[in-house]
Structure formats: C-alpha cells, structure tokens
Amino acid sequence: MDEMTIEHWQDPKAPEKQGLKLSGGVTIAQAAELKEALLNALGQACELTVELSGLTDIDLTGLQLLGAAHRSAVASGKRFVVEDGGNRVFLDTVEAAGFRRQAGCNQDTEGTCIWLGGVH
Secondary structure (H helix, E strand, O other): OOOOEEEEEEEOOEEEEEEEEEEEEEOHHHHHHHHHHHHHHHHHOOEEEEEEEEEEEEOHHHHHHHHHHHHHHHHOOOEEEEEOOOOHHHHHHHHHOOOOOOOOOOOOOOOOOOOOOOOO
8 A cells, every 4th residue: 555645735826725635545544644634724725625536545434534524614615626537446435335426415505525426
C-alpha cells in the first residue's frame, strides 16, 4: 500500500473555493490525518473539492470519512464535491461496500451526493 498524501489547494481568484487531492492509500491507518484535513478545509471554505484520481487504496473508514464530510458540509450550507476521475479503486470500493445510490439523500438539495457516481 502506498502512503497517503494530501495536497491542499486554494483558488487564487476565489479563496472560498478550496480543494484536497488525495493520493496513495486512504485507510483506517490514515483516518485521523484525513479527518483533520477535511475538518480544516471545511472550516475555511464555502466550497471544497476532493480529488481522488490518485488513490491506490481506500477502505470503509475512508468512505465513511468522505460521507461524514459531505453531510457536515450540506448541514453547514457549504458545497462538497468529490471528483473521482474514474478511479476504479474508489468506484469498486464504493460498489463493494454497498454505498452506490440511485438518488441522493433528502438533505442533498444541490445534487452533490458523493455516492451517485461520476464527477459532480
């Protein structure tokens, strides 16, 4: 398994828009680090994009942290977007875990549910 790296970026023209690019493995071993990065970014941004094309591994803990971050963002009136870039590791794990949905939750009025598949 590859070590997780988190690259944080901010849109220079719109500081309220930030992003995290996750690479390597996102598993229970990295849960505390990922949680902290997500909380910090959501605390600073009105819109957060998490880019996953560089993932080499993700487990249920990683999926749960992404789901919790999405719920927190929606509850705070913020936008949370996952760009999976067609990453088969992510998509296959979402499918195997039974997270794939046909429709987002009731709170997701902007259609950004991360479990619907594809780039949002």
